[in-house]
Amino acid sequence: MDEKLETAEKKVLVEIVKLVQKRGLEGTKGGWKDFLNTYDRKLGASLSDPSRRSNDVLVSFLKTFAKDDDLKLFDRVLQSHSNRNIVEQFRKQSQDNESPEQRLVRLTLEHPQYPLDYMFPTGDEEWIVTQPPKKSRMMKSNSMVAVDCEMVLCEDGTEALVRVCVVDRDLQVKIDELVKPNKAVADYRTEITGVAAGDLDGVTCSVVDIQKSMKKLLSNGTILVGHGLQNDLQVLKIDHARVIDTSYIFKYLDAPIYRKPSLNNLCKSLLGYEVRKPGAAHNCLDDACAAMKLVLAKLERGDIPLVQEDVTQPEMEKLLLHRIPINVHKEEISRVIPGAVAIEEKPSKKVQGRHYSAFAVFNSPQEANQAFENVDGNEEKDSSGLPQKLVRFLFGKGVTASLYIRKMAQDDFHHQLLSNKRAFQGEEKSSESKKLKTDQKIVETRENSNQLDDHLNEIERLKQELNEKYARIVWLEKSIESDKVKTDQKTVEVTTATSNQLDGHLKEIERLKQELKEKDSRIVLQDKMISNLLKKVDEMKKVPKKTK
Numbered sequence: 103m104d105e106k107l108e109t110a111e112k113k114v115l116v117e118i119v120k121l122v123q124k125r126g127l128e129g130t131k132g133g134w135k136d137f138l139n140t141y142d143r144k145l146g147a148s149l150s151d152p153s154r155r156s157n158d159v160l161v162s163f164l165k166t167f168a169k170d171d172d173l174k175l176f177d178r179v180l181q182s183h184s185n186r187n188i189v190e191q192f193r194k195q196s197q198d199n200e201s202p203e204q205r206l207v208r209l210t211l212e213h214p215q216y217p218l219d220y221m222f223p224t225g226d227e228e229w230i231v232t233q234p235p236k237k238s239r240m241m242k243s244n245s246m247v248a249v250d251c252e253m254v255l256c257e258d259g260t261e262a263l264v265r266v267c268v269v270d271r272d273l274q275v276k277i278d279e280l281v282k283p284n285k286a287v288a289d290y291r292t293e294i295t296g297v298a299a300g301d302l303d304g305v306t307c308s309v310v311d312i313q314k315s316m317k318k319l320l321s322n323g324t325i326l327v328g329h330g331l332q333n334d335l336q337v338l339k340i341d342h343a344r345v346i347d348t349s350y351i352f353k354y355l356d357a358p359i360y361r362k363p364s365l366n367n368l369c370k371s372l373l374g375y376e377v378r379k380p381g382a383a384h385n386c387l388d389d390a391c392a393a394m395k396l397v398l399a400k401l402e403r404g405d406i407p408l409v410q411e412d413v414t415q416p417e418m419e420k421l422l423l424h425r426i427p428i429n430v431h432k433e434e435i436s437r438v439i440p441g442a443v444a445i446e447e448k449p450s451k452k453v454q455g456r457h458y459s460a461f462a463v464f465n466s467p468q469e470a471n472q473a474f475e476n477v478d479g480n481e482e483k484d485s486s487g488l489p490q491k492l493v494r495f496l497f498g499k500g501v502t503a504s505l506y507i508r509k510m511a512q513d514d515f516h517h518q519l520l521s522n523k524r525a526f527q528g529e530e531k532s533s534e535s536k537k538l539k540t541d542q543k544i545v546e547t548r549e550n551s552n553q554l555d556d557h558l559n560e561i562e563r564l565k566q567e568l569n570e571k572y573a574r575i576v577w578l579e580k581s582i583e584s585d586k587v588k589t590d591q592k593t594v595e596v597t598t599a600t601s602n603q604l605d606g607h608l609k610e611i612e613r614l615k616q617e618l619k620e621k622d623s624r625i626v627l628q629d630k631m632i633s634n635l636l637k638k639v640d641e642m643k644k645v646p647k648k649t650k
Contacts (some may be wrong), residue, residue: 106121112153115160118179119152122164129166144280166326178231202401203244203325206346213350215362219332222341229312231341232320243323246271246346247315248394250386251334252295256285259456263309264290264297268319269394277315277463296383296462309339316340328366329393348396354408361487363408365392371408372399418467421474422448422490422508424459430505433461434497439507441473462507470510476633477507484508 123134131137135147141162142149152160167173200208203361210216222229252265262283268276280297283304293299320326320342328334329348335341349362352372368375369392377392378384400406423435423445432445442462479491490508497503 112157112160114180115157115164116152118164118176119160121175121179122167123152127167127172129163129172130168131163131166134163137166175227178229201242201244203246203346204242204402206351206397206401207325207344210347210350213347215349215350220335220345222335226339229307229339229341230317232317232343234323234343244393244396245322245324245326246327247276247319247324248327248390248397249277249331249334249338250389250393251326251337252297252384253333253337254283254287254291254297255289255296256283257288258285260285261337262287263312264295264302265386266312266334266338267390268316269387269390271394273391273394273536275387277312279307279312281307281309281312284309292383294384296385312338313340327393327397328363329396330387331366343415346397348393351400352396352406352408365389368392370395372396372406417510418632419464419470420446420461420510421464421470422510423462424448424461424506424508425457426460426505427503428456428458428566429504430497434458435462435505438493438505439473439477440496441469472634474507474509479507 115118119134126133129137131140135246137147138150138159141159149570164176168177218395235320246268247268249266249268251263251267253261254264256262262279262285264283265280267278270276272358280302282302290297290299316338317340320340325342326335326342326343328345329349331345331347331349335345348365348368352363352368354361354363363371366377369375373392373395377388421439421442423439432447435445436442439462442464444463446461446463448459448461462470462473464473473584474489474491477493479493481489481491484490484506488508488511490506491504492504494502494504
C-alpha cells in the first residue's frame, strides 16, 4: 500500500477509535481496552494509545461492532474523509485543465488555515455529510450557491442558528428563513443579528429543516460560497467538501497570508460599496449576495490587488481587548489598563460563548501605543499578524482571569503616526541646531531627574497614608464590635446612641475605602510615569557630552 495512503487510512482509523472511547461504545468484545486484553495477550491494554497500534489491530476492533447506530456513526466519519479525498484527488487530476470555479475551490483547500478551520465534529449525531457526485462530469460542475447565517448566544454558552439566507449565481433567493433555536437563548444580540425574540413568534422552522433544504441545493457537485464559511457550516452542522471561502481567495499585498480581509473591506475595495454602515445590524441576505458578487468579480477579473484596510485616527486611539470572561465587567477592566478614558464593548457577528470583546479608548494614538507598551505580558502575534499580549489579573474576591490586549495596526503604522509630527524637524542639520538640541536634552535630563525624585517622594508619602488608613479601618471595625451590648443570650439591644455611632463608623469606613481606591490608582499612574522617566533618563545618558 502507498505510504501516504496508509498514513491517511491510519489517521481515520485512529479518529474513529478515539471517538468510540469518548462515547464509551462497546462491540461484541467490549470496549477498546477490553478488546486489547483478549486480542493481544502480551501487551494487552498497557499499550492503549490507538495511534501506536497497527491498522490491522484498529480494523479488527472496529469489526466487533454490529449495531446500526454504531455503523452509521463510523460511516459518517469515513464519508467525511472520503469526500475530502475525492475532492483532493480531483484537484490533482484536473489542475492542468480546471475551470475558473474549480480553481477557487483549489485556492480555498490549499490555504494554510483550511485544515484548522474546516475539521468538523462529523461524528456528532446532529451533523450531516454531503456526498460529492460519483460521476467526474458532476465534479466539474460550476453551479454555485452562497450562504450566510446569523447566530444567537444560548444559556449553555453555545451558539444556535436564528436566520439563514442562500442565493444562487444570479443572486436569486433560494432560502431566507428564520429558525427557532433548539436551546434556551441568553442573548439574541439584536444589534448584530437584527433579530429580536418577538420575531420568532410562530416560527417552526428547525435546523433539521434547513439541513434538508441545503442537502438538495448541494447535490450534483454544487459549490458552496461564503465569507468565513466555516462559521456558517458549524452552526448549520453540515460538512461539505466543495467550498469557496472569500476570506481565503483574496489577500493583501505585502501581508502575511493569515491576514484575512473583512467582507466589508472586500466590498469597498472590489465592488465599490459598503455591505453595512458602522453600527448597523447585519443582514445575512446582503452578506450572502456580497460573497457571491465577490466570487463573480474574481472569476471575471482574475487576481485583483487588494490594498490593506485603512486604519483611521479614531481607530488608532483604541486597543482591542478580546477573550474577556463574561463575568469580568467593564469597570474591572479599567483597572487593568490605566489611562483608558472608556471601555466600549465590541459587537461581533460570531457568538463568542463565555467570552466577549471590547475596546479600550484613549485620547490619542500615542497614549494607546504607550498603554500597550506599559502592560505586563509577553508580546506575540494574533491570527491577523497584529501585536498582542496575554494579561492575567485579579478581580472580585481574588479570582484570577486573563484577556488579550491587541493593537489596531502593525507597529510600523504606529511609528509612522508618531513620526509625522516631527518630519519637518529633520530638514535642518546645521551644527548650531545640533548644539541646541544637545543643550536641551541635558536640561531635560536634569529636570527629569528632579521630577523622578519628586515622584518617588510622593509615592512614599502615599504609601504611608495608605498604611495609616488601613490601620484606622481595622480600629473602626474593632470599635463596631465593641459597641454591641449584649443583655443576655436570647436578646441583644443596642441603644440609640450606639446605633448612631455604628452608622457613623460605617460611613467613615466607606469614605476611607473610596480614598484608598483613589490612592491605589494614583500609585499605579505614578509607577507608570516613573517607568517612562527612567527610560528617558537612560536615553539622555546616551547623549554625547557637549564639547567645550
